[in-house]
Amino acid sequence: MAQNRELEKLIQIYLKAETDIINEIGRLRSRGLIDYHAVAALERVQVILRQMESDSWEYVPRMIEREFYVANPAAYTRAPGRTPMEHLAGYQSALNLTADQQDVVQRLTTALMAEITEAATTSMTTIQDALIGRTAPDLYRRVGLEQVAVQQAVGRGVNQSVPAFVQALRREGVKAFTDRAGRNWSLHTYCTMVSRTTARQAEVLAVLTADPEQDLYRISSHGTTCGLCAPYEGRVYSRSGENPEYPPLSAAFGKRDPGGPDTLANTWLNIHPGCMHALYPYTEAGRTPGEIQQIKDFSNPKKNPFTRDPRTQKQIDAYRKKEQARNTWLENYRQWERYRVTLGDKVPKTFETFQKHKRANDEKYQAWLRAFREANAIEKYSRLRYNTDGTVVVTDRWVAHRSIPSNYRPNAVLETRFPGQQVDRNFYDGQGRLVKQIHSGGHGNPKQHTLGQHGEHAHVFSYGEDGTIIDRETRDLTEAERKENGDIL
Numbered sequence: 001m002a003q004n005r006e007l008e009k010l011i012q013i014y015l016k017a018e019t020d021i022i023n024e025i026g027r028l029r030s031r032g033l034i035d036y037h038a039v040a041a042l043e044r045v046q047v048i049l050r051q052m053e054s055d056s057w058e059y060v061p062r063m064i065e066r067e068f069y070v071a072n073p074a075a076y077t078r079a080p081g082r083t084p085m086e087h088l089a090g091y092q093s094a095l096n097l098t099a100d101q102q103d104v105v106q107r108l109t110t111a112l113m114a115e116i117t118e119a120a121t122t123s124m125t126t127i128q129d130a131l132i133g134r135t136a137p138d139l140y141r142r143v144g145l146e147q148v149a150v151q152q153a154v155g156r157g158v159n160q161s162v163p164a165f166v167q168a169l170r171r172e173g174v175k176a177f178t179d180r181a182g183r184n185w186s187l188h189t190y191c192t193m194v195s196r197t198t199a200r201q202a203e204v205l206a207v208l209t210a211d212p213e214q215d216l217y218r219i220s221s222h223g224t225t226c227g228l229c230a231p232y233e234g235r236v237y238s239r240s241g242e243n244p245e246y247p248p249l250s251a252a253f254g255k256r257d258p259g260g261p262d263t264l265a266n267t268w269l270n271i272h273p274g275c276m277h278a279l280y281p282y283t284e285a286g287r288t289p290g291e292i293q294q295i296k297d298f299s300n301p302k303k304n305p306f307t308r309d310p311r312t313q314k315q316i317d318a319y320r321k322k323e324q325a326r327n328t329w330l331e332n333y334r335q336w337e338r339y340r341v342t343l344g345d346k347v348p349k350t351f352e353t354f355q356k357h358k359r360a361n362d363e364k365y366q367a368w369l370r371a372f373r374e375a376n377a378i379e380k381y382s383r384l385r386y387n388t389d390g391t392v393v394v395t396d397r398w399v400a401h402r403s404i405p406s407n408y409r410p411n412a413v414l415e416t417r418f419p420g421q422q423v424d425r426n427f428y429d430g431q432g433r434l435v436k437q438i439h440s441g442g443h444g445n446p447k448q449h450t451l452g453q454h455g456e457h458a459h460v461f462s463y464g465e466d467g468t469i470i471d472r473e474t475r476d477l478t479e480a481e482r483k484e485n486g487d488i489l
Contacts, residue, residue, distance in 0.1 A: 006059045006060075006062045006063030007063050007195060007196065007199045009059050010056060010059050010060065010063065010195050011195065013052055013055045013056060013059070014052065014195075016052075017048055017049065017051070017052035017120075019350075019351065020048045023340065023349050049120040052120060053117060053120055060109055060195075060198075061109050063195070063198075063199055063202075064109055064198065064199070064202040115198075196276070197270060197275070200269075200270050200275055200276065200277075200278075201269040201270055203278060203279075204269050204270065204278075204279050205269065207278075207279050207280065207281065208239060208264065208279070210281075211281065214239070214281050215238055215239050215240050215242075215243060216236055216237070216238060216239075216243065216246060216281070216282040216283065216284075217236070217237055217239060217249065217279050217280060217281055217282055218234070218235070218236045218237075218279070218280050218281075218282040219232055219233050219234065219235060219237065219252060219271075219277050219278075219279060220233060220234075220277050220278040220279070220280065221233045221234040222276070222277065223315065223318065224315060224318045224319040224322055225277075225311070225315075225319060226272075226319060226323075227309055227311075227316075228271060228272050228275075229271050229272070229275060229277055230309050230310055230311045231305075231306045231307065231308060231309060231310065232251075232252040232271055232277075232306065233277055234298065234310075235247065235252070235298060235299040235304075236282045236295055236296075236299045237249040237251065237252055237299070239264055240263070240264075241261070241262030241263060245296055245300075246296070246299050246300075247299060247300070247301055248262035249262075249264060249267065250262045250263070250264070250266060250267045251301065251306070252271055253267035253268050253269055253270060253271060254267060254268050254271070255267060256268060332351075332354075332355055332358065333351055335354075335358075336351045336354040336355070338372070339354070339368055339372055342372055342375045342376070342379070343368065343371055343372060343375060346368070346371060347368055380395055381395060381409045381410050381411045381412055382411065383411055384411055384413070384427075386484065389486075389487075390483050390484060390486070391483070391484055391485065391486055391487045392413055392425075392484040392485065393413065394413050394414075394415045394425070395409070395411075395412045395413050395414070396409075396412055396413070396414045396415065397414075397415045397416075397417065398414065398415070398416050398417070398418070399416075399417050399418065399419075400418070401418045401419070404416070404426055404434070404437075405434070406433065406434045406461075406469060407428075407432050407433060407434070408426075408428050408432055408434065409428065409432055410428060410429070410430050410431060410432045411428060411429070411430055412426075412427075412428045412432070413425060413426070413427055413428075414426040414428070415488075421443075422439065422440045422441040422443065422444075423440045423488045424437060424438065424439045424440060425437070425438040425485060425488065426438075433461075433463060433467075434461055434469075435460070435461055436458060436459065436460050436461065437458065437459040437461075438456075438458055438477070438481060438485050438488075439455075439456060439457050439458070439459070440454075440456055440485070440488045440489055441454050441455045441456055442454065442455020442456075442457070443455070451474075451475070451476045451477075452476055452477060454489075456477060456489055457474060457475065457476060457477065458474070458475055458476070458477050458478075458481060459472050459473065459474055460472070460473045460475065461473075477489075
């Protein structure tokens with residue numbers, strides 16, 4: 001199938017947005033984390049995300065409707081003197097599509113824009129939290145859908161007022177940029193994935209709605225494919241799930257409700273997110289009885305189980321090579337992002353320039369490596385940090401027994417896990433002085449340590465003018481201390 005130009009344009013939009021944000025944070029780092037610089041940076045990030053969403057509203061409906069026009073060429077008439085692509089770029093909102101097809105376009109557009117809005121919003125709040133402080137988790141998906149519905153009703157894109165949008169989320173809290181499976185996604189990789197998935201769903205639905213009487217469909221076969229798709233490609237499936245000689249299409253696409261019917265409405269409309277396999281109508285007409293039986297046997301999961309990987313070793317190696325090239329590009333891009341955020345304008349503003357020096361492994365690239373290592377060492381002890389669950393980030397962990405120093409690295413959280421002993425933590429202030437110890441138990445002496453539920457307690461140190469310890473208070477843990485050390489209590 002011809003490349004979907006709208007999809008490729010969307011991917012360019014996502015990548016540009018993420019690159020612009022990284023450059024913005026890099027510029028902020030170069031200028032110093034000063035309050036008014038941070039506020040200005042957030043405002044510019046809002047503009048970047050607003051532009052990304054506005055551009056997406058232009059291309060998403062066109063991308064989805066284009067799939068229906070490709071699958072249903074009779075649904076439009078080419079204007080005289082215009083190329084097919086010029087006509088596709090200038091059509092007027094799918095007037096020739098059926099009511100059902102228009103409904104599908106609308107639902108897919110709304111769902112995809114909700115995903116893009118969700119990604120943009122969580123990116124915005126992640127950056128905002130990093131600059132002005134951490135907040136609690138929320139349900140940003142619901143707010144995203146509400147914003148999409150409201151903005152569609154008034155005929156404009158989402159996030160026309162980003163501060164109000166962020167405030168709507170902030171009322172219920174903001175979580176880190178993670179998907180529902182708990183995995184971290186970047187802005188452009190997440191938006192690209194959901195856009196590719198939606199484009200393929202639109203293509204599948206366009207094929208399935210072209211002829212209501214058609215029941216049998218074949219999933220395309222690719223020379224290089226992943227292990228998830230390989231067992232399902234090339235087979236013929238029944239859309240209704242009622243043809244006893246072919247497996248239901250839901251067997252390949254998976255069921256939204258595992259206990260529900262084998263109908264198209266109960267499927268995900270693709271094998272997995274980002275899947276590039278296509279669907280084609282299948283007919284037995286014009287085939288010999290032997291060919292028909294061979295296709296039936298190949299499609300039958302009892303005779304050809306879905307658990308069997310049909311790929312040859314050569315096909316597996318080709319797929320791995322393709323994925324390795326893709327992963328290498330992504331790893332290099334992520335490295336550039338980290339270096340831009342950490343080193344600011346000491347690193348090129350474009351990924352292409354950074355990649356050129358990395359490939360050459362020249363002195364500039366070696367200098368960036370050294371600077372990044374040095375900056376990370378400084379950053380590690382720049383301030384007290386917290387994990388997304390509210391527990392404190394441990395900077396150092398000792399497992400071999402040794403004395404606890406009263407002076408150490410500034411802002412360090414030193415955790416001791418000595419053999420046969422409880423886990424304890426030692427907190428140091430900005431001057432490197434030991435100011436607090438959190439003990440997770442009573443050192444095996446419950447009669448002496450009666451604080452807490454299991455003997456857990458805290459020691460707080462006070463210092464004199466000469467810098468020596470003059471007092472050590474023993475007390476119970478506060479609620480805040482219990483939360484930030486909840487992983488060892």
